[in-house]
Structures are given as C-alpha cells and as structure tokens.
Amino acid sequence: xxxxxxxxxxxxxxxxxxxxxxxxxxxxxxxxxxxxxxxxxxxxxxxxxxxxxxxxxxxxxxxxxxxxxxxxxxxxxxxxxxxxxxxxxxxxxxxxxxxxxxxxxxxxxxxxxxxxxxxxxxxxxxxxxxxxxxxxxxxxxxxxxxxxxxxxxxxxxxxxxxxxxxxxxxxxxxxxxxxxxxxxxxxxxxxxxxxxxxxxxxxxxxxxxxxxxxxxxxxxxxxxxxxxxxxxxxxxxxxxxxxxxxxxxxxxxxxxxxxxxxxxxxxxxxxxxxxxxxxxxxxxxxxxxxxxxxxxxxxxxxxxxxxxxxxxxxxxxxxxxxxxxxxxxxxxxxxxxxxxxxxxxxxxxxxxxxxxxxxxxxxxxxxxxxxxxxxxxxxxxxxxxxxxxxxxxxxxxxxxxxxxxxxxxxxxxxxxxxxxxxxxxxxxxxxxxxxxxxxxxxxxxxxxxxxxxxxxxxxxxxxxxxxxxxxxxxxxxxxxxxxxxxxxxxxxxxxxxxxxxxxxxxxxxxxxxxxxxxxxxxxxxxxxx
Amino acid sequence: xxxxxxxxxxxxxxxxxxxxxxxxxxxxxxxxxxxxxxxxxxxxxxxxxxxxxxxxxxxxxxxxxxxxxxxxxxxxxxxxxxxxxxxxxxxxxxxxxxxxxxxxxxxxxxxxxxxxxxxxxx
Numbered sequence: 122x123x124x125x126x127x128x129x130x131x132x133x134x135x136x137x138x139x140x141x142x143x144x145x146x147x148x149x150x151x152x153x154x155x156x157x158x159x160x161x162x163x164x165x166x167x168x169x170x171x172x173x174x175x176x177x178x179x180x181x182x183x184x185x186x187x188x189x190x191x192x193x194x195x196x197x198x199x200x201x202x203x204x205x206x207x208x209x210x211x212x213x214x215x216x217x218x219x220x221x222x223x224x225x226x227x228x229x230x231x232x233x234x235x236x237x238x239x240x241x242x243x244x245x246x247x248x249x250x251x252x253x254x255x256x257x258x259x260x261x262x263x264x265x266x267x268x269x270x271x272x273x274x275x276x277x278x279x280x281x282x283x284x285x286x287x288x289x290x291x292x293x294x295x296x297x298x299x300x301x302x303x304x305x306x307x308x309x310x311x312x313x314x315x316x317x318x319x320x321x322x323x324x325x326x327x328x329x330x331x332x333x334x335x336x337x338x339x340x341x342x343x344x345x346x347x348x349x350x351x352x353x354x355x356x357x358x359x360x361x362x363x364x365x366x367x368x369x370x371x372x373x374x375x376x377x378x379x380x381x382x383x384x385x386x387x388x389x390x391x392x393x394x395x396x397x398x399x400x401x402x403x404x405x406x407x408x409x410x411x412x413x414x415x416x417x418x419x420x421x422x423x424x425x426x427x428x429x430x431x432x433x434x435x436x437x438x439x440x441x442x443x444x445x446x447x448x449x450x451x452x453x454x455x456x457x458x459x460x461x462x463x464x465x466x467x468x469x470x471x472x473x474x475x476x477x478x479x480x481x482x483x484x485x486x487x488x489x490x491x492x493x494x495x496x497x498x499x500x501x502x503x504x505x506x507x508x509x510x511x512x513x514x515x516x517x518x519x520x521x522x523x524x525x526x527x528x529x530x531x532x533x534x535x536x537x538x539x540x541x542x543x544x545x546x547x548x549x550x551x552x553x554x555x556x557x558x559x560x561x562x563x564x565x566x567x568x569x570x571x572x573x574x575x576x577x578x579x580x581x582x583x584x585x586x587x588x589x590x591x592x593x594x595x596x597x598x599x600x601x602x603x604x605x606x607x608x609x610x611x612x613x614x615x616x617x618x619x620x621x622x623x624x625x626x627x628x629x630x631x632x633x634x635x636x637x638x639x640x641x642x643x644x645x646x647x648x649x650x
Numbered sequence: 651x652x653x654x655x656x657x658x659x660x661x662x663x664x665x666x667x668x669x670x671x672x673x674x675x676x677x678x679x680x681x682x683x684x685x686x687x688x689x690x691x692x693x694x695x696x697x698x699x700x701x702x703x704x705x706x707x708x709x710x711x712x713x714x715x716x717x718x719x720x721x722x723x724x725x726x727x728x729x730x731x732x733x734x735x736x737x738x739x740x741x742x743x744x745x746x747x748x749x750x751x752x753x754x755x756x757x758x759x760x761x762x763x764x765x766x767x768x769x770x771x772x
Contacts, residue, residue, distance in 0.1 A: 425705055428734030428755045429660050435756030436666035442759075443673060466756055 144221070144244075147228060149237040152177050152194050161242075186211065193225060194238045201227050201235070208245070220249035267298075272345070272366040275352065280305045280322060283361065292343075292368070314339040325349045325362050336369070344373040417476035424469050431469075435462050474617060481527070481624060485520035488528075488578050488645070492551055495532030502537045507546030514553045519647045521578050527621045528645075534618045535582050535641050542586025542639065550583040555647065576647040585638040589631065597631050652770055654679045655695050657688045657714060658703035658732065663755075667701075670759055677766070685709035689717045692724050699770050701753075704733040715750065728769040732757070 138145055144161035148154055154173040162170040165181050178187035186209075193204055203226035211219040225240035266273050272289035276282055285293075285301035293309045295301055306315040306322075318339055325332050331350040338344050347366040354360045438459050446452070492514060496503070503510065539549050558575045589597055598619040615631075622629040627645040634640050654677045656664045664681040671677045682691040685706035692700060700718065704711035711731055718724045731752035753765055 425734045429663060432732075432734065432755035432757065433660065433662045433666055435758070436663060436670055439759040440666055440670040440673065462756055470754075 141241075142244075144242040145239075146173075146241075147237065147239040148194065150198060150235065152191050152238070155237060182211070197225055197227050197238050198235055203227070208249070209242070218246070219244060220246045270368075272368070273364070274301070274366075275361060275363040276322065277361040278326065278359070280307075280319060284363070289366075292340075310339055321347075321349060322362060325351050326359050329353075329359055342370065343368065344370045420469075420472045420476040424473055427465065427469050431462050431466055434458065438462070471614070471617075481524045483522045483524050483625070486523050486525045486528070488518055488521050488523075488580065489514040489553055491525060491529050492532060492553065492580070495529055495536055496551075498529070498533045499536040499540065502540040503549065506540055506543055508540060508543055509548045511548065511550045513550070515555060518553055518555050518578055519576060521645045521647045523625055523645060524621075528625070531618045531621050531643070532580075534614045535643075538614065539582055539584035539586065539639070539641075542584050542588070544586075547585035547638070549585075550581075552579075552581045552583075554579050554581075578645050578647050580643040580645070582641045582643075583634065583638065584640075585636075588633040588637060588639045591633065594631065594633060598629070651678045652676065652699065652766075653695060653697040654699050654701060654766065655682060655688075655692055655697035656680070656701045657682045657685060657691070657706075657711065658701070659683050659685065659706040660703070667762075671762075674763070676763075685711060685714045688714035689721065689724070692718050692727065693721070696724075697727060699766055700727055700729045701766075702729050702731050704731055726771070728771065730765055730769055 138156075138158040141158060142160050144164055145158040146154055146161055147156045153175050154177070157165070157170045157173045159170055162168075162173060165173060167173060178190045181187075182190070193207075196202075197204060203224065205224045207223045207225075209221050209223050211221055221242040222245045223240055223242040225238055227235055228237040228239045230236050266284075266286045269286070270288055272292055273284065273286045274282055274289050275284035281303050282301045282305075285298035287298060290296065290298045290301050293301060295309075301309070306318050309315070310318065317337065321332055321335060321337075329351050331348060333348045335347050335349075336344065337347055345366045346369045347364060349362050349364040351359045352361045352363055438455055441455055442452075492512070496510070496512070536549070536551075543549070555576065555578050558573050558577055598615050619629055622643060622645075625645055627643060629641065629643045631639055631641050654671060656667055656679060658664050658681075661681070661683045664683060668679040668681055671679050680691065680695045680697065682688055685703075686709040688700075688702070688709070700715075702711040702715055706714075711733075715729045715731075718727065718729065729750055731750050732755055733752055734755040751765065751769055753762065
C-alpha cells in the first residue's frame with residue numbers, strides 16, 4: 122500500500138500548479154513573482170513560468186490595476202489577513218475585459234516568518250457575463266412590472282403576495298409593492314370581495330388551469346378584468362399563481378353609459394314610432410273627416426234632390442188613396458209605390474245620419490247599464506222572434522269615457538242585426554269583461570288606438586243565426602254592404618256603428634262562430650287620458 | 651175653414667199638397683213657389699198657418715220666415731218648416747229647427763194634419 126501523499130510533496134505541488142486552470146502565484150515581500158503556474162504564464166503571454174520570476178504586476182497590467190494589487194498585498198502582509206473571493210476586472214493587453222475571482226493570503230516560512238504572499242485567481246468572465254445578462258433581464262422585467270398600468274401580482278399557496286407592482290399596490294391603498302408582500306387578500310380587501318377573489322385562487326390551484334378575463338368588482342365602483350395562471354415547480358406541483366388584472370372601470374362606465382344611451386335611444390325611437398303611428402292615425406282621421414265632409418255635402422244634395430220628388434210621389438199617393446178605382450189592382454199598386462217611397466226615404470235618411478258631423482260628448486259611463494238600456498230599445502226586434510237571451514255582465518267593469526247616446530245606438534244596431542240573423546229563433550248572448558292590454562296580438566287582435574297597458578272593456582254579442590258568408594266577413598263594416606234581403610237593410614247600420622267605435626278610439630270586429638252564428642266584439646278604452 | 655199658405659219652390663209638391671189638404675174639406679190652401687214673395691203673399695192671404703220649405707232659390711225658408719216674423723201684422727202666424735235635408739235626429743229638443751216646428755219630407759197626410767192641427771191657433 123502506497124504511503125499517504127504529503128501536501129509538501131514537491132511532486133504534488135508541481136502537479137497541482139501545472140494542471141490547474143486557475144492562476145496560481147507566489148510573491149515575495151516586494152510583490153515580485155517567486156513562482157507562477159503554467160495557466161498564469163499563458164495568461165501573461167509567457168512561454169514558460171520561469172520568465173515571470175523577479176517581475177511584478179506592473180510588468181503585466183496597467184499601472185492602476187498593478188498599484189491596486191500591490192496595495193492589497195501590502196495590506197495582507199501588514200494585517201496577516203487574507204483577502205477572499207475578491208472580484209477583479211482585468212483589462213488585458215489585447216483590450217479584452219476579463220473578470221477574475223481572487224483569493225490572496227500571507228506566505229510564511231516554516232518558522233512562521235512572513236516571506237511574501239500567494240494567491241489564486243479564477244477566470245469568471247463567462248459567469249460574470251451571464252450574471253450581467255441575468256441582471257439586465259431581471260431589471261427589464263422589473264421595469265415592465267413596475268411601469269405597466271395593469272396590476273401584476275403573484276401569490277404562494279397560502280395566498281400571500283410574493284409579487285406586486287406599483288399599480289397593484291396603489292389599488293390596494295399601499296405606497297409600494299413592499300407593503301403588499303406577505304399579506305393576503307383578507308388583509309387588504311373587504312371580506313366579501315376577498316372571499317370572492319380567494320375562491321377564484323382556490324379554483325385555479327385545484328383545476329391547475331388558468332382563469333382568464335374574469336370580470337370582478339373587488340372594491341365599490343371599481344371593475345377589473347383579471348387573469349390568473351397557476352405556477353408549477355420542476356416536479357409539476359402547483360406552488361402558487363401569477364395574475365394580471367386590468368382596471369376596466371372606465372370602460373365599464375362607458376359601457377353602462379352607452380347601454381343607458383342605447384336604452385334612451387330605443388325609448389325615443391319607440392316614442393317616435395308611436396308618434397308617427399298616431400300622426401298617421403290622425404292623418405287618416407283627417408282624410409276620413411274630409412271624405413265625410415264631401416259625403417255630407419253629397420248626401421245633402423242627394424237628400425234634396427231625391428226627397429223632394431219622393432215628397433211629391435208621397436203626396437200624390439195620399440191624394441189617390443182616398444179615391445175609388447174601377448180597377449181593383451190600383452190600391453195594391455199604390456201600396457207598393459208607398460213602400461218604395463218609404464225605402465228610398467229610409468236610405469236617404471241613413472245617408473244623412475252617416476255623413477252628419479258627430480260631436481262627441483264623452484263622459485265616464487257604466488257600460489252594463491247601456492247594454493240593459495239597449496235591450497229595452499231593441500225589445501221589439503228581439504221580442505218578435507223566438508230568441509232566448511242570456512246576459513252575463515261582469516260586475517267589475519270600470520266606467521268608460523264614452524258618448525252614451527252613440528254607444529247605445531251601436532248596441533241597438535248590433536242587437537237588432539243579431540235578431541234579424543235569427544228569424545227562426547235562437548239564442549242571443551251578451552257578455553262584458555275587463556282586462557289590461559298586454560300586447561297587440563296577445564290579448565287583443567288589432568290596435569285601434571289601444572296601447573299595451575291600457576285598461577279595456579270588452580263587449581261580446583253572440584248569436585246563433587246564419588252568420589256572414591266567409592268571403593264577405595271582412596266587408597261587413599263597409600258602406601252599403603248588407604246580407605239582408607233587398608229592402609230590409611240599407612247597408613249603412615254597421616258602417617255608422619264602426620265609425621262611432623272608431624271615434625271612441627276602440628275596436629270592433631265580427632267573426633263567424635265555429636258552432637254557427639256570429640260574434641261581434643267591441644273593445645273600448647277605459648282609461649281617461 | 652182654416653187658411654194654409656204653402657211656400658215651396660217644388661210646384662208639383664205644392665199642387666198635390668193643396669189638392670190633398672183641400673180634399674179633407676178642412677183647409678183653404680194657397681201656394682207660393684217663390685220664397686222671395688212669401689212675405690208679400692202672406693200679407694195678402696193672411697193665412698192661419700204657413701208651411702215653409704227651407705231650401706229654395708233666391709230667398710230660403712229661414713230668411714222668408716224671419717221677414718214674416720218681423721212684420722207685426724204677421725208675427726202671430728205659426729210657421730212649420732218642411733225640409734228634405736234635415737232628419738228628425740238633427741232637430742233641437744222638442745223637434746224644432748231654429749225655434750220652429752218642422753216636418754221632414756216626404757210626409758204622410760196623417761202626420762201633416764196632426765202637425766197643422768197642433769200649431770193652428772185656437
């Protein structure tokens with residue numbers, strides 16, 4: 122077995138000196154090289170280490186650098202204390218900067234007498250450059266983090282902030298990120314807001330997936346869009362999260378303002394559409410009124426020109442009625458002529474009524490009472506036929522602002538029509554009800570002047586008569602339309618009826634009932650405005 | 651026998667009315683077919699009642715009636731309008747037009763006599 126190697130063994134010392142890539146040197150008390158190793162000789166540009174003997178740093182380095190080292194060695198010898206791991210910048214002759222890590226110690230002989238210094242330097246240029254690059258990178262990142270307006274922060278698994286930037290610190294009411302470090306959400310936010318944000322943190326940790334663009338309001342009147350991303354260690358374990366949040370309060374307010382403006386615009390548009398509809402309705406009414414004026418003038422002219430000859434015929438008939446005739450047919454012929462005069466007169470009278478100006482006297486009125494009155498007035502028409510009457514009047518009908526005489530006329534017309542449709546008898550039903558309009562097409566078939574929200578009263582008159590032939594059902598309110606036999610109806614009754622309902626801003630429609638007969642539905646607005 | 655003056659531009663109507671009324675034996679009837687001559691004829695005839703058309707050329711029934719009413723000698727004579735362009739629904743309460751009773755053409759004999767008798771002075 123080989124004896125243990127002694128550190129004073131020249132072979133060992135030689136091997137260490139010559140094989141070490143570090144620079145090793147020994148100097149006397151005057152800082153003159155006693156010995157350097159091969160690596161340092163090469164660094165100095167010498168062919169052999171012996172060429173350095175008796176030389177100093179002033180022979181190899183700029184005087185400033187050489188002086189600094191000389192002073193360091195003076196200090197070591199005076200204090201007998203080493204300098205450990207001093208980082209030094211060497212400027213080589215070729216101009217290249219080299220960084221070295223140097224340790225120097227006093228050199229003593231076997232008796233302990235100071236004979237000089239020795240040292241070892243390692244070239245750390247590469248490490249130094251890497252460190253600088255890393256520092257620059259960190260510095261850049263820190264600058265970005267501190268200067269972006271978004272909030273950047275990171276937390277450990279206990280929810281403690283490990284990173285925060287200036288914007289984030291300010292949002293939390295702190296002067297600097299340092300005041301945020303180590304604190305949790307619950308130290309900085311109101312309990313409810315902290316609990317919400319913490320729940321998101323836990324969700325990110327558990328799911329191990331990012332939570333992106335979550336809109337949250339951690340403080341009153343403040344809105345953030347926050348993304349949280351889990352942080353993993355080298356083993357893939359979640360160790361915390363990093364987050365970036367953007368203050369979107371201004372956008373949120375702008376959005377709210379825009380939504381409000383949109384809503385107002387929409388409302389304005391609806392009001393405009395309503396106004397246009399009303400204008401159109403008024404325009405139609407004006408056109409209708411103009412037409413009616415013309416019809417009125419025409420009717421007056423027709424009345425004058427027709428009724429005068431009728432009066433002459435009528436008076437002639439009166440004269441002849443008292444006479445005796447050899448021809449026994451004459452009295453019958455005179456009777457027929459009399460009936461014809463009456464029919465013609467009836468048409469002209471109704472034409473005058475139809476075209477006459479209709480001033481309205483609308484006062485709140487009990488519709489149920491009007492219906493009972495109308496039954497009294499139409500009792501002749503109803504009583505002359507075998508008609509069963511059923512009246513179902515709702516007790517909660519509100520008063521309706523209407524012209525009682527005109528609506529009574531409407532009701533009498535409709536009851537009489539229903540009676541005429543049941544010559545062989547039948548059943549006549551009249552119902553009233555009230556409801557609020559929820560929407561045209563929903564609980565009311567066509568608008569008239571009715572608007573959603575209006576309180577309306579509905580009158581339904583149902584008969585079991587012959588109904589109206591389906592092709593004509595849409596024409597029943599047109600002037601001179603009638604399903605009655607010639608001479609039995611003028612065709613103006615339902616037209617007058619519809620005109621009156623229109624003037625009240627209501628609606629009227631007639632439908633055939635599936636079980637036979639017809640149903641007339643009148644809807645009147647009970648609101649006073 | 652009561653004297654009736656009929657003022658109407660329809661000559662056929664006044665002639666037939668005259669014949670019909672006179673046939674009853676109750677009335678003596680004078681016709682006037684020109685509204686502008688109504689007052690003059692009334693002063694001449696001094697009727698007990700005047701039947702007056704409203705729509706007439708030259709002077710209408712309203713003006714003619716007003717002129718007669720302004721004459722102190724004639725103001726007491728009742729005037730009944732006869733009209734083709736006013737229906738009963740247009741009348742004032744009491745069946746009046748401008749304060750006068752009226753009949754709508756065509757009119758039956760019974761209706762005409764009832765109206766005359768109602769307004770003749772007793």
